[in-house]
Amino acid sequence: MPGSPVVGEFLSFDDVVVVPGLASVEPSSVDISGRLSAGRRLAVPVASAPMDTVTGWRLAALLARAGAIGVIHRNMSVDEQVAEVRRVKNESPSIWAEIPKAGPGEPLASLEMRLEEAGAGAAVVVDGGVIRGVYLRRGVDAGYWAGKAEALRVLYETVRPEPTLDDYGRLAVAAAVSPFDVGRAKALDEAGVDVLVVDVAHLHNREALHSLARLVREVSAEVVAGNLGTREGVLDTLSIAEGVAGLRVGISSGSICLTGEVAGASVPTLQAVLNARSALEELGLHGRVPIVADGGIRNPGDAAKALIAGASAVMGGRIFAGTEEALAPKVSVGGRLYKPYRGMASRGAMAARYAADRYSKPSKAIEEGVEGLVPYRGSALGVVAEMAAGLQAALGYAGASSVREAWEKGRLARVTASGRAEIRPHDVILG
Ligand code: XMP
Numbered sequence: 410m411p412g413s414p415v416v417g418e419f420l421s422f423d424d425v426v427v428v429p430g431l432a433s434v435e436p437s438s439v440d441i442s443g444r445l446s447a448g449r450r451l452a453v454p455v456a457s458a459p460m461d462t463v464t465g466w467r468l469a470a471l472l473a474r475a476g477a478i479g480v481i482h483r484n485m486s487v488d489e490q491v492a493e494v495r496r497v498k499n500e501s502p503s504i505w506a507e508i509p510k511a512g513p514g515e516p517l518a519s520l521e522m523r524l525e526e527a528g529a530g531a532a533v534v535v536d537g538g539v540i541r542g543v544y545l546r547r548g549v550d551a552g553y554w555a556g557k558a559e560a561l562r563v564l565y566e567t568v569r570p571e572p573t574l575d576d577y578g579r580l581a582v583a584a585a586v587s588p589f590d591v592g593r594a595k596a597l598d599e600a601g602v603d604v605l606v607v608d609v610a611h612l613h614n615r616e617a618l619h620s621l622a623r624l625v626r627e628v629s630a631e632v633v634a635g636n637l638g639t640r641e642g643v644l645d646t647l648s649i650a651e652g653v654a655g656l657r658v659g660i661s662s663g664s665i666c667l668t669g670e671v672a673g674a675s676v677p678t679l680q681a682v683l684n685a686r687s688a689l690e691e692l693g694l695h696g697r698v699p700i701v702a703d704g705g706i707r708n709p710g711d712a713a714k715a716l717i718a719g720a721s722a723v724m725g726g727r728i729f730a731g732t733e734e735a736l737a738p739k740v741s742v743g744g745r746l747y748k749p750y751r752g753m754a755s756r757g758a759m760a761a762r763y764a765a766d767r768y769s770k771p772s773k774a775i776e777e778g779v780e781g782l783v784p785y786r787g788s789a790l791g792v793v794a795e796m797a798a799g800l801q802a803a804l805g806y807a808g809a810s811s812v813r814e815a816w817e818k819g820r821l822a823r824v825t826a827s828g829r830a831e832i833r834p835h836d837v838i839l840g
Pocket residue numbers: 458459460610636661662663664665666667668669703704705706724725726727728751752753754755777778779
């Protein structure tokens with residue numbers, strides 16, 4: 410007799426809380442470093458999603474300078490994507506390229522002139538390697554620059570930014586590929602891409618996995634495979650596509666995803682991490698093949714839950730979509746600033762892909778993503794600083810001094826609906 414088709418219950422970020430544990434170090438000493446792939450360490454374990462309103466060379470360069478990484482989207486020709494990778498490689502790896510620094514004794518006139526030339530509205534004042542303050546130019550709109558300077562100060566107080574570099578001291582960068590596009594993968598590899606991130610909604614497909622196996626053999630860059638959601642998906646991927654160096658997991662949890670609605674299919678990101686971990690533990694590979702939690706990350710709390718569940722890094726689209734460095738241009742609506750953000754399976758993104766790349770595979774006739782706007786939020790450096798400080802605090806609560814320790818000691822507990830309501834600010838009028 411066939412069993413019930415209902416196989417269990419899937420957990421999402423809001424279903425659980427981080428259980429406080431005995432901490433042996435202060436939050437500011439917590440090592441939050443993680444990995445995008447087996448060989449790609451990240452001081453801040455965050456990657457920006459390969460989406461055509463989010464990651465181009467500018468965001469990727471900023472993230473690598475700050476210790477995270479960007480994944481260049483693939484809604485463009487091979488030559489254009491190669492040029493984006495090369496551009497990141499040619500950028501200055503120093504975080505100071507993001508914002509000028511000033512010595513405490515520097516004459517104001519010369520500082521003003523330097524800032525004017527750089528088109529910058531602020532500088533951080535550094536003395537003996539310590540950020541002493543922020544200089545804001547008068548009569549210049551320093552909003553964006555002030556945010557950057559503050560973010561840099563927070564980064565120095567928490568993780569001390571440590572850029573993500575390749576073996577030649579250049580900024581590291583990742584790029585998205587389809588598992589069927591071996592030609593694109595080889596071109597990106599030759600251009601010096603550090604990590605190739607496979608970018609399909611449902612990798613657990615025989616044809617896709619066999620093609621991926623070929624792709625992995627043809628390139629020297631590490632390959633992160635995704636998206637996956639189940640234990641079986643991970644086991645099949647690792648047995649067919651030998652040499653995969655990371656797993657991108659989460660199905661239809663993204664803020665712009667429609668898959669869960671139009672196809673009814675989903676593995677929420679937290680559950681996808683738990684499933685991947687269970688498969689990797691079965692193979693004795695957890696910790697050796699990193700898990701990247703992709704989709705639905707709203708804040709450091711979600712990221713911490715993903716890490717405790719077994720991930721080595723998180724990937725986000727929406728958290729970066731509203732930033733200055735994201736690809737989409739700012740728009741003003743009713744006096745407020747926004748940036749467009751769209752799913753890569755939305756009508757607009759799919760049309761752009763077929764226009765840019767005639768070899769792209771028109772796999773689906775329906776839209777599985779939405780197009781919308783997100784509030785403008787200044788520099789992406791602020792997002793990295795918030796993630797770094799928030800992850801240190803969260804792992805501190807969990808009683809862990811590193812991500813690896815969070816896997817061993819960290820605990821998550823389910824909360825009831827009333828518990829969820831109680832956790833959020835309540836019974837006050839928020840200003
Ligand atoms: P967040 O929540 O960070 O999610 O905005 C980003 C992730 O969402 C996935 N993605 C999609 N999923 N339809 C989907 O079902 C889409 O059109 C789509 N576009 C992106 C992707 O995994 C991304 O990293």
